[in-house]
Amino acid sequence: MATKPGPRRRVLVVEDDPSIALGLRINLEGEGYEVSSAEDGERAMTLARQERPDLVILDVMLPKMNGLQVLQTLRREGLLMPIILLSARTGEMDKVAGLELGAEDYVAKPFSLAELLARVRAALRRGPLTPESTPRSIHNFGDIQVDAAARTVTRAGERIDITATEFDVLLCLIEAAGTALGREEIFSRVWGPNHHGTPRTIDNFVQQLRAKLEPDPQKPRYVLTVRGIGYRFDA
Numbered sequence: 001m002a003t004k005p006g007p008r009r010r011v012l013v014v015e016d017d018p019s020i021a022l023g024l025r026i027n028l029e030g031e032g033y034e035v036s037s038a039e040d041g042e043r044a045m046t047l048a049r050q051e052r053p054d055l056v057i058l059d060v061m062l063p064k065m066n067g068l069q070v071l072q073t074l075r076r077e078g079l080l081m082p083i084i085l086l087s088a089r090t091g092e093m094d095k096v097a098g099l100e101l102g103a104e105d106y107v108a109k110p111f112s113l114a115e116l117l118a119r120v121r122a123a124l125r126r127g128p129l130t131p132e133s134t135p136r137s138i139h140n141f142g143d144i145q146v147d148a149a150a151r152t153v154t155r156a157g158e159r160i161d162i163t164a165t166e167f168d169v170l171l172c173l174i175e176a177a178g179t180a181l182g183r184e185e186i187f188s189r190v191w192g193p194n195h196h197g198t199p200r201t202i203d204n205f206v207q208q209l210r211a212k213l214e215p216d217p218q219k220p221r222y223v224l225t226v227r228g229i230g231y232r233f234d235a
Contacts, residue, residue, distance in 0.1 A: 009034070012036050014058045015039070016039045041069060045074070057083075058071060058083050082123035105119050182229050
């Protein structure tokens with residue numbers, strides 16, 4: 001008996017350039033994804049709330065509501081699907097702003113479709129696990145509890161909003177069991193060996209984790225800097 005295929009992953013493309021939007025739709029559908037699209041920020045918000053896509057590809061320069069505003073609003077409302085930003089603006093501060101607001105990745109225009117599709121696949125692979133497929137693993141430190149199987153983080157029983165990539169970086173450091181990891185090693189473990197980023201990317205995710213988890217982010221107790229190497233988790 002043939003196995004019934006699972007539901008297709010849903011991708012929301014937010015892009016006001018019709019030719020780019022069409023090219024993304026054709027290639028994503030060719031990869032087997034279900035694709036919806038929006039040409040401005042307000043429409044993007046409506047579709048994200050209604051459809052709850054598995055991933056959003058979000059242009060920064062949009063009419064009505066720009067991509068960074070869309071990103072910030074989605075995260076504030078607790079919508080934590082992976083979001084990949086697209087932008088012709090390649091300045092480091094634009095990238096930093098997007099990552100600090102909760103983007104999973106940042107791709108500069110013009111971009112390689114093959115690379116973008118690879119990043120989409122990588123982001124979607126980091127989906128929620130289930131207790132049936134993975135043994136439950138609980139990590140406790142202070143009043144924080146990290147559930148690796150459910151992919152949740154709580155403080156004194158209250159849920160902490162954390163993005164998929166923030167969770168992956170945190171779990172990567174926790175599972176290193178006190179070993180200091182360099183930024184390139186973190187990149188390799190979280191994004192895969194073929195992903196290329198800057199050390200600043202890892203620094204930004206660590207800053208976000210400290211802001212959410214540390215009693216005093218300026219004097220971290222758990223996510224520690226190891227000078228000349230990178231970062232180490234200390235429970």
